[in-house]
Amino acid sequence: MKRSAFVAGFAARFGVKQTTKLLSITLAMALITCVAGFPRPVISAESEITDLAVLPQSQWPREIVTTKGVIVVYQPQPEELDGNIFRARAAIGVEPHGKAPVFGVVWFEARLETDRAKRTALVTELTVKEVRFPNQDENKVRTLSSLLESEIPKWNLPIAMDELIATLESAETRAETSQELNTEPPVILFYSEPAVLITIDGEPRLVDSEKKNIQRVMNTPFTILFDTKKKDYYLYADKDSWYKASDIKGDWQPVDKVPGKITKLAPEEEAADDQKDAGDDDDGIETGPPPKIVVATEPTELISTNGKPEYTPIKDTSLLYVSNTDSDVLMDTKTQEYYVLLSGRWFASKSLEGPWRYVTVQDLPEEFKKIPEDSEMGTVLYAVPGTDVARESVMDTQIPQTAAIDRKKASLTVEYDGKPKFEKIKGTQMRWAVNTATPVIRVKNNFYAVDEAVWFVSNTAEGPWAVATSVPDEIYTIPPDSPVYNVTFVRIYGVTDEVVYVGYAPGYTNTYVYNTTIVYGTGYYWPGWYGYYYYPRYWTWGYHVRWHPYTGWRFGYSYSYGPFAFHIGHGRWYRGGWWGPGRYRGYRRGYRHGYRRGGRAGYRAGYGARRRSAARQNMYKSNRNQARAAPTSSAARSNAMSNRAQAGGAGRRSNNVYADKNGNIHRKMDQGWQQRSGDGWQSTQGRDSRRSPQQAQQRQQQGQSRSSRSGGTSDLNRSANARQRGQQRSNSYQRSRGGGARRGGGRRR
Numbered sequence: 106m107k108r109s110a111f112v113a114g115f116a117a118r119f120g121v122k123q124t125t126k127l128l129s130i131t132l133a134m135a136l137i138t139c140v141a142g143f144p145r146p147v148i149s150a151e152s153e154i155t156d157l158a159v160l161p162q163s164q165w166p167r168e169i170v171t172t173k174g175v176i177v178v179y180q181p182q183p184e185e186l187d188g189n190i191f192r193a194r195a196a197i198g199v200e201p202h203g204k205a206p207v208f209g210v211v212w213f214e215a216r217l218e219t220d221r222a223k224r225t226a227l228v229t230e231l232t233v234k235e236v237r238f239p240n241q242d243e244n245k246v247r248t249l250s251s252l253l254e255s256e257i258p259k260w261n262l263p264i265a266m267d268e269l270i271a272t273l274e275s276a277e278t279r280a281e282t283s284q285e286l287n288t289e290p291p292v293i294l295f296y297s298e299p300a301v302l303i304t305i306d307g308e309p310r311l312v313d314s315e316k317k318n319i320q321r322v323m324n325t326p327f328t329i330l331f332d333t334k335k336k337d338y339y340l341y342a343d344k345d346s347w348y349k350a351s352d353i354k355g356d357w358q359p360v361d362k363v364p365g366k367i368t369k370l371a372p373e374e375e376a377a378d379d380q381k382d383a384g385d386d387d388d389g390i391e392t393g394p395p396p397k398i399v400v401a402t403e404p405t406e407l408i409s410t411n412g413k414p415e416y417t418p419i420k421d422t423s424l425l426y427v428s429n430t431d432s433d434v435l436m437d438t439k440t441q442e443y444y445v446l447l448s449g450r451w452f453a454s455k456s457l458e459g460p461w462r463y464v465t466v467q468d469l470p471e472e473f474k475k476i477p478e479d480s481e482m483g484t485v486l487y488a489v490p491g492t493d494v495a496r497e498s499v500m501d502t503q504i505p506q507t508a509a510i511d512r513k514k515a516s517l518t519v520e521y522d523g524k525p526k527f528e529k530i531k532g533t534q535m536r537w538a539v540n541t542a543t544p545v546i547r548v549k550n551n552f553y554a555v556d557e558a559v560w561f562v563s564n565t566a567e568g569p570w571a572v573a574t575s576v577p578d579e580i581y582t583i584p585p586d587s588p589v590y591n592v593t594f595v596r597i598y599g600v601t602d603e604v605v606y607v608g609y610a611p612g613y614t615n616t617y618v619y620n621t622t623i624v625y626g627t628g629y630y631w632p633g634w635y636g637y638y639y640y641p642r643y644w645t646w647g648y649h650v651r652w653h654p655y656t657g658w659r660f661g662y663s664y665s666y667g668p669f670a671f672h673i674g675h676g677r678w679y680r681g682g683w684w685g686p687g688r689y690r691g692y693r694r695g696y697r698h699g700y701r702r703g704g705r706a707g708y709r710a711g712y713g714a715r716r717r718s719a720a721r722q723n724m725y726k727s728n729r730n731q732a733r734a735a736p737t738s739s740a741a742r743s744n745a746m747s748n749r750a751q752a753g754g755a756g757r758r759s760n761n762v763y764a765d766k767n768g769n770i771h772r773k774m775d776q777g778w779q780q781r782s783g784d785g786w787q788s789t790q791g792r793d794s795r796r797s798p799q800q801a802q803q804r805q806q807q808g809q810s811r812s813s814r815s816g817g818t819s820d821l822n823r824s825a826n827a828r829q830r831g832q833q834r835s836n837s838y839q840r841s842r843g844g845g846a847r848r849g850g851g852r853r854r
Contacts, residue, residue: 165268165760166198171256174201178262179762181228182824183273184212189507189598189608191217191228196764199249207245208781209238210764211253216599216606221506221723224266231257237768240783266504271831272824273500285585286619287628288450288463291404291646295457297414299396302407303327303340304647306633306683309353309402316366322353323639326683329353330367339367340398348398357398404630404646406447408432408457419482422475426482431661432649433485437470444469446485448650449624466490466620487652490621493830498623498652502616505596505608508725508734510559510572512605515733517561517570519543519554522636525566530587535579537589538566542640544589544686548577555592557686558609558724559733572733574600588631588642591615591686604735609724614685615643616658625650625658644683660684686724760832763824773825778818 165180177198185192192214200206212235218227236250294302306324311331314321322329328341331353340348340357347367349360399407410430417428419435427434433446434457444453444464451469452461466488473489476482486494519541527536527547538545545554545566553576554561560573574597581593594612597605615626626645634640648660725734761773770781779786 166758166762167262169256169260171252173252174199174204176200176253176256177206177758178260179764180268180272180760180828181262181264182764183269186217186273186503188596189217189219189505189606191215192234193228194764194766196762196770197253198762199252207238207241207249208762208770209236209241209249209253210768210770211236211257213257217504217507219266219504219507219608221266221504226264226266226269226504228260228262228264231260231262233257239769239781265831266501267834268828268831270497270500270504271827271834273503284619286617286624287586287645289628290452290461290463291406291447292401293406293408293445293447293452293459293461294399294401295408295410295459296397296399297410297412299394299411300399300407300409301396302405302647302649303329303398303400304405304644305329305353305400305402306641306644307402310635310639314370316370319366319370321370324633324635324641326641328370328372330370332364332367339363341371342395344371348395350398354400354402357400359395401647404644406646406649408434408445414457417481419476419480421477422472424470424472424476424482428481433482433651435473435482435485437472439470439472446488448626448628448645449488449619449622449652450628451488466622484651488622488624495622497830497834499618499621502611502618502623505610506558506723506725507598507606507608508558508730509604509606509736510730510733511735512572512574512603514735515559515561515572517543517554517556517559517568519545519556519566519568519570521567522634522638522640527566530583530589532584533579533582535583537587540634540636540640544592546580546583546589546592548579551577553577553580555595555686557727557730558595558613559607559730560595560597572605573597574605585617585627586629590627591643613724614658615645623652625652641683643685648684760828761825763821765821771821773821778821 165178167178169176169178177200179196179198181193181195183191183193192212194210194212196208197211198206198208211233214232214234215228216230218229220226233254236246236253238246238249241249304325304327305322309325309329310323311320312323313319314330318333320331320333322331330339330341331337332339336351338350338353338357339360340350342348342359347360347363348357349363350357396409401407408430409432410427412429414427414434415429416425416436418425423438425436425438427436435444436442437444442453442455443457444451445461451464451466453464454461467490469489473485474491476486476489478486478494483494486492487498489495519538520543521538522540525538525545526540528539529536530546534549536547538547543554543556545552547553547566550564552563552566553573554563554570560576561570562573562576563570576597583590583593591613594610596608596610598608599606611623617624617627626643628645630644630646631642633642650658650660652658724730763771763773765771772779772781772786777788779788781787
């Protein structure tokens with residue numbers, strides 16, 4: 106394909122007028138979605154289960170219709186999350202038929218079922234721990250408590266993941282943090298021209314292909330082929346697009362003609378197309394020269410600008426950002442230092458050419474906290490401690506993806522490259538199998554394996570394997586500098602005769618909490634296994650990793666023009682993946698250049714929702730796990746929430762009622778807080794104004810005593826702010842699912 110023809114065709118395909126039209130349609134859809142809203146459903150104990158993915162979010166309070174009246178449940182206030190065990194309190198209103206409502210508080214413990222891809226959770230198997238009805242006589246309290254204790258165990262309460270995350274901040278969580286990650290910077294290269302980094306795991310390993318005289322570079326996720334006769338290397342960029350070089354680390358150039366035996370070894374078109382994620386729009390991507398190819402055989406990251414760096418101020422800060430790159434590069438004008446964000450880690454330098462040093466998040470300039478969420482650089486706030494985005498991203502890592510595994514149906518076969526070969530895990534008495542893609546760990550005389558977030562056990566390395574009902578505590582001491590560290594984030598939560606309840610935290614797929622923010626990867630480099638097969642280890646560097654609030658980490662390139670997508674991750678010549686376990690292959694197509702274009706619409710709209718990507722990453726949705734999975738409450742119980750909107754339901758109520766830790770009921774109004782007493786809602790401020798100075802002082806002292814136990818108004822304000830933010834995030838996600846947050850491509854100007 107001639108380069109001039111390529112440029113002309115590409116310009117015709119992705120013209121500016123087309124982009125403007127599509128953007129207008131997208132904005133119109135977003136406005137329609139925002140105005141339309143959703144009806145508030147009623148929960149009925151007799152209603153049939155529905156797919157939680159189609160349920161409207163932010164639907165609090167909810168009503169439970171019983172034979173004795175209506176129970177109004179306000180949004181739960183989490184107190185503790187321990188694995189998949191959720192403990193919370195919730196303000197409730199009981200409306201007996203023909204009688205005035207009575208308000209109270211219920212403390213409960215429940216199991217949390219999650220679907221991170223659909224951003225939903227289900228609070229199920231509720232157990233009542235305590236019920237309080239302030240200012241009610243003893244007989245009424247007994248009657249109401251009896252009603253709740255009989256009804257609550259029947260409930261399943263769907264809750265939007267974003268609502269749950271926002272309200273978790275004040276709860277006690279069993280945060281799984283990593284304190285020994287590697288913070289040494291990789292090789293950081295800078296080019297003032299469009300360039301793409303091609304990563305190879307060490308020196309190239311060539312193996313014969315199915316075509317005569319053609320070899321394949323085994324230890325890379327890219328398609329690199331070698332013609333042994335002509336001594337030429339070929340790099341597959343995209344359909345009908347190739348690069349050629351005589352030296353794999355030398356000068357790569359686009360090539361118009363490629364031998365047929367080479368093109369026949371390109372990734373299948375269907376597989377390549379499958380890498381395109383929903384919402385990853387090509388519309389609006391500008392044309393330009395083919396990018397320079399940079400080949401690296403050690404951990405490396407690449408910063409590439411389109412010409413000399415261009416600087417744009419960040420509103421209300423003393424910071425500038427480099428606007429003609431897809432890397433996150435900022436400059437502090439006070440110190441004249443550059444900061445680059447790579448895999449969640451900050452590195453600083455006086456020059457874009459380096460040298461670069463690691464900077465802890467605590468040592469970032471205070472100006473970083475002032476970056477507006479709706480600015481183009483709002484995308485870095487997950488790595489700025491003290492911001493709402495950073496807190497929520499940490500809370501997100503505490504919520505596991507859960508499933509129930511059928512003990513009879515689940516099976517496992519472990520493939521070894523030859524006879525099992527084990528090496529010691531440093532600092533422990535355990536050993537791990539190095540010549541398989543499946544993590545297999547020997548603990549004394551037993552073998553434990555993790556396959557797509559399910560634990561198995563056997564008394565031999567080659568099986569047979571059975572679903573594990575427990576694993577030794579010693580396994581959870583595996584250090585971060587071990588290639589199998591990520592299995593310490595897979596847990597067994599409970600066991601019955603039929604199923605094992607399991608779950609994994611994002612650490613299983615290389616997301617870790619470090620120094621109060623999240624990072625990708627441990628930072629350690631482990632060469633892959635080479636034998637008849639190639640088993641790569643998980644990589645931290647080389648794939649321009651960025652975080653996305655709905656789908657986690659995304660993978661891409663430093664800069665890419667035109668149709669050169671550089672498909673990665675579809676190599677059938679290796680076993681396993683560079684980016685995580687099982688079917689987790691990272692964002693295989695890359696997010697192209699123009700990553701930050703959506704940031705102009707704000708943090709939430711700029712990210713949008715990549716639902717296909719998220720669904721693909723859920724380990725429990727894989728083909729193997731579909732065969733292993735047992736029905737969970739969200740799929741089997743018949744007493745969950747109905748999506749049938751009913752008039753006269755919770756839609757007339759505001760989600761503004763809260764319970765403090767002492768069991769008192771409060772309501773947030775525009776004029777301030779009100780507390781429920783025996784004679785209705787009373788404003789504390791109003792009551793105090795009618796008291797004598799002595800009475801007011803006594804009341805204030807009593808209030809301070811209660812506040813020391815419950816957190817007082819400040820605690821209530823935090824709960825209210827978190828609830829509001831969670832509803833905003835959930836609504837934003839719903840709009841983005843409907844197309845309201847579509848993100849275009851294109852180079853920034």
